[in-house]
Amino acid sequence: MNGFSSAELDQFAGDGFVIARGLVPNAMCESMKALARRDLAAEAQPLEYEAQVRYPGAPASLDAPGGRTVRRLLQACARDGAYRDWATSVQLAVRLHQLLGPRLELSQAHHNCVMTKNPAFSSATGWHQDIRYWSFEKPELVSVWLALGPEHEENGCLWLVPRTHRMEFNRDQYDEDLFFRADLAQNRKILQTKIAAELDEGDVLFFHCRVLHAAGQNRTALTKFAAVFTYHAADNRPLAGTRSASLPDIPLG
Numbered sequence: 001m002n003g004f005s006s007a008e009l010d011q012f013a014g015d016g017f018v019i020a021r022g023l024v025p026n027a028m029c030e031s032m033k034a035l036a037r038r039d040l041a042a043e044a045q046p047l048e049y050e051a052q053v054r055y056p057g058a059p060a061s062l063d064a065p066g067g068r069t070v071r072r073l074l075q076a077c078a079r080d081g082a083y084r085d086w087a088t089s090v091q092l093a094v095r096l097h098q099l100l101g102p103r104l105e106l107s108q109a110h111h112n113c114v115m116t117k118n119p120a121f122s123s124a125t126g127w128h129q130d131i132r133y134w135s136f137e138k139p140e141l142v143s144v145w146l147a148l149g150p151e152h153e154e155n156g157c158l159w160l161v162p163r164t165h166r167m168e169f170n171r172d173q174y175d176e177d178l179f180f181r182a183d184l185a186q187n188r189k190i191l192q193t194k195i196a197a198e199l200d201e202g203d204v205l206f207f208h209c210r211v212l213h214a215a216g217q218n219r220t221a222l223t224k225f226a227a228v229f230t231y232h233a234a235d236n237r238p239l240a241g242t243r244s245a246s247l248p249d250i251p252l253g
C-alpha cells in the first residue's frame with residue numbers, strides 16, 4: 001500500500017497540508033455520494049442545517065426559504081459502513097501513520113461527516129483553525145477531506161494558508177466566535193499567502209488542525225459533497241468533559 005513520498009511528508013511538515021491526488025476510485029466516490037443524496041432526500045438525522053451555523057449567506061432560520069438546507073450529514077461512521085470502512089481503511093491508515101505515529105484513533109466527535117454545499121443556499125465559512133474548537137492534550141490532529149466531486153473556487157472549495165500551523169496568534173487576532181479577523185491589517189498580511197485547494201473527485205486533502213482555512217459559497221448549479229474525518233495519536237487524549245471526549249474514538253489498525 002502506497003504511502004506519502006518524502007517530498008510529500010516535507011510538504012505536510014512545512015505547509016501543514018498535502019493533497020493525495022486520485023487516491024479513491026471514482027466508483028467509490030459515486031456510491032458515497034449516492035448514499036449522501038439518499039440521506040439528504042430523507043433528511044436522515046443527525047444533520048446540521050445552514051440555518052443553524054448562521055454563517056454569511058445562510059438562511060435566517062429553519063422556517064425561512066431554504067431553511068432546511070443541510071450543511072453536514074453528521075456521524076458518517078455510524079451512518080453507513082461505506083464511510084466507516086473508508087475512514088478506517090488500510091489505504092488511509094498507512095498515510096496517517098506517517099503523519100501521526102504508530103497508534104491512531106478516529107475522533108467521532110469532530111468532522112466525521114459528509115459536508116454538503118448546496119448551490120442555492122450555501123454559506124461562506126470564515127478563516128479559522130479547527131483546533132480552536134477542539135480540546136485535546138496536544139494540538140496535533142489531522143483531518144482528511146475526501147472530495148466526492150470536483151472542488152474549485154466557484155463551488156466553494158477550501159482555501160488554506162500554508163505554514164500557519166506553526167504560527168502563534170494572540171487572542172485579539174480572533175473575533176468572539178474564534179474566527180481569525182480578516183479586517184485586521186496584521187491578519188490580512190498573513191492571509192495574502194492563501195491558496196485554493198482545488199480537488200478532483202477522489203483527491204484527498206490532509207490538513208493539520210492548526211492550519212488557517214476558509215471556504216466560499218457554492219455559485220454553481222450542483223451540490224458539492226466531501227467526506228471529512230479527523231484523527232489523533234492514541235496517546236493524545238481528548239480532555240475529559242469536553243465535546244472532544246463526548247463520543248468514543250475508533251482505533252485504526
Ligand SMILES: O=C(O)CCC(=O)C(=O)O
Nearest residue numbers: 115124125130213214215
Ligand atoms: O466547506 C466549508 O465551508 C468549510 C468547512 C470547514 O472549514 C470546517 O468545517 O472546518
